[in-house]
Amino acid sequence: MASDDKPEIVDRGVKDKGDDDDKGGFMDKVKDFIHDVGEKIEETIGFGKPTADVTTIHIPCINLEKADIVVDVLIKNPNPVPIPLVDIDYLIESDGRKLLSGLIPDAGTIHAHGEETVKIPVTLIYDDIKSTYNDIEPGSIIPYRLKVDLIVDVPVFGRLTLPLEKTGEIPIPYKPDIDLEKIRFERFSWEETVAILHLRLENMNDFDLGLNGLEYEVWLSDMSIGGAELEKSTTIGKKGISYVDIPISFRPKDFGSALWDMIRGKGTGYTMKGHINVDTPFGPMKLPISKEGGTTRLKKDDDDDDEEGVTVTPES
Template structure:
């Protein structure tokens, strides 16, 4: 062990004996021995899974030991708050050593329920950013003194990711005969976020009036700037014999068609927290037919 570390431990032992004997507080012991509080900060967040109801996150926490001696971390408690309202809390009891003047990074998996978030912060899902506060308490096993708690707080903002909106814009009948029809399906993809996104591997199932028309994947990458919208056109060949006479009647009528468009897509952004995540979509409505 380095001579400096031995000296610090000797000082700790000396001041601990004196201050325990005189009934002084832990803060006074730390002050006399020159012990600085380890700090825990939020380095970043990564979305590992995203559904219509929730998001799984990986919190990357950095633990900084400012002291000239190694410390043993016995674990830590954490709580994540939005606008002063606690959304989630937990404990991590993994033990590891942090070198003198060293920094360690740990990953904490958590699940974020959008319904709970909206209940805690009304209208949060309509915002582009959220204020957060991370409260942590590090449990540090200090030489001589033993396991002590070191609280820390970090505040900041992070963008609220929103799932791109996919909807059917129209059905354009290009050719129609006795056995089938050739149509072009137009679908809108809207980016509701304040940052650009790349959409790829868009797998979809399209049903019209309760009958499945198509199931396929758009493999090309679609780039959307912030708050931007684009339209993709999908050509289809429909067989009346396979899909039934109701298809012919639906295309001939002037009224709108009931549709359901569902599937999933890969979403990629420049944000460290949102990289190559598969997200679902499910949209129903009424679409017009153009002949």
């Protein structure tokens, strides 16, 4: 065989390491390209992460048994499509101790390029709190921390958790103490007598009570002398005392010896029940007032105080 006819030998041995580097570099470029395309699509279509904020905390109802609380959360959706609000997970604690927690599933949808105020209603039952934490006293104000996790499902980003937190204070209300200290007769008749009841109201709470209404009924010696609604504006400071005069009319001839005991200066037993309507830093409240087994007396001319006495004289 002639030398010109010898076959050409080609080396097909192991590839250079540089070949792998070239391949890796190529794959990285592909990934970067896909990422860049994704960002361009995101910028073009306008996808973005939603935002949320606690705007207001309302206390629409508060009394001696419970406090209804509504948390307003404003959620903004910058995306061109609606996003579902999958779950709302919330926790209320005080000084690191859990007061209440819960989960609200399938809480709705946030419209495209829109914003929604989502309301989270919760109820604090005071008996549950006081039975769990003995050191929480009626009439006190306790700090609270509200934690909310909003779970949303967003295209491109997937499922996201938006954590929120808010702090504040909430009261543990206590009913005021009431005493009927004296009764002054303005006009006396056996058929109808008009009297003024001198009430002493003591605020047992660590916050002011703005008294703006009073509903009451009074019994003397187990016999009702009636009641009424009274609009009265005054402020009873925290841990303070206020005095209120309220008019009442009744028929003395229906009372027998109880009225004569008062006229002769003796005390007589009484019971008083009702409600007071008050404004507080936490919203309006309707608090019960009650006094049973108390003793009161007629205000007479010779009583040793600064208030002028009233002489009781039957009408002709």
